[in-house]
Amino acid sequence: MTDNYGRDLDLNLLRVFAVVAESGGVTAAAQKLYLTQPGVSAALRRLQTAMGAPLFARQGRGLTLTRRGEQLLTSVKPHLRALTEAALKPAAFDPKTSDRTLRLGMSDATEGWLLPALVRVLGNEAPSMKVIAIPVQFRSVGEAIATRAVDMAVTVADEMPAGTLRKDLFWGGFVLLFDPRHNRIGAEIREAEYFAKEHVVVSYNGDLRGVVEDMFHKSRRVRCSVSTFSHVGALVDDTPLLATVPTIVASYVRETKPHLATAKLPFGIRGASLELLWPAALDDDDACRFVREKIEILTKDAFARSRELEVRPKRKPKKSRVRS
Structure with missing residues (x-):
């Protein structure tokens, strides 16, 4: 904060001053400002004390600006109008034309295709907008949203902090x-064949x-364990x-x-709901809403393309932490 902002001057006094100057008197200004006449008069006295010079002079039943008052009004009016x-x-x-930079939290199972x-x-539609992708998953997304480390996130989630908005994208x-x-x-x-072969898992x-070990308490023959889904395709490619x-992901x-x-x-295997999550404070942010709408469309299209591979459980699944 600069010295100018730090000085003892209530900027609301400038608005009172401008309305009195335009109205020509305290009574009319008080009506426009929804204040009492004594309140307006007290505001003018405080402003004049801060300025160190009289701003109005009596003229009949009304007030007229002094030279210092005219100078102040000329300087203040355009700024008050712009602020309003x-x-x-x-x-x-x-x-x-937007050049916003948005921070998007994404799970490893989401980043590759979304x-x-x-x-x-x-x-194509917002050529100057930029996205910073931040890795999140069910354990870390709550803190990322709460601390505003991300503006929105796409992942599987459990309980979230108060003030978090969420939308189901699809059940996978x-x-x-x-x-x-x-x-x-x-x-x-x-x-039998499944457990006889070697596997790559994400842990x-x-x-x-x-997820197989956690849900069924059966151990697979694991050849390789990785921390993300990013390279699973490459590990399976040209191997048994x-x-x-x-x-x-498939x-x-x-x-x-x-x-x-x-x-x-x-x-x-019970799947989990992929969700779009964002802080309530950004619900009315137009740039964030624009990107959220695009994410919904893209995930809908991706889900439609993957439906031929979908294995749906017979009953609605409970949420589970996505590991493989």
Whole structure:
């Protein structure tokens, strides 16, 4: 804060001064300001004391500006008008000219297929907007939203802090991802064959446990454990390794590696709801709303493309932490 802002001057006094000057008297100004006459008079005295000079002189039943008052009014009016317009009529958001930078939290299972599509859309419709992708997952997204480390997030989430808004994007299932050049698997793999083969798993704990171990208390033959879904496709490619992954991830991998294949799992794995989350304080932010709307459209399209791989449980699944 500069010295000018730090000085003992109530800026509301300038508004009272301008209205009195335009009205020509205290009574009329008090009516416009919804204040009492003594309140307006007291405000003028405070301002004149701060300025160190009289601002009005008596003229009949009204008031007229002194030379110092005229100088002050000339300086103050355009700024008061601009402040009023800024408060009552904020600048309209135009994606074509906006240069906002938004921080978007994304889970590792989401970034690969959503971020490239979002960047392409923004390049076409909001060429000056920028996105900073921040890694989040179910354990960290609450703090990221609460501390405003991100403006919005797309991930699986459990309980969230108060003041968080959330929207379900879709419920996802799991499928088996494999390379058919190394595995002869039909539309559905048998359980014995599944546990006989080697696997790559995604573990956020840095161990050999994934969703199968957690849900069924059965151990797979794990050849490799990684912390994200980013390289699962590359690990499966041209190897006999199997990967149990969210359907949307399998769909994205197959777009870039169409020679890979998917199969139905020998057991139902409860999926989780992928959600769009954002702080309530940004609910009316036009730039954030614009990006949220684009994310909803993109996830709807991606889900539609992945539906042929979807393995739906017979009953509505409970939320689970997405690991594979």
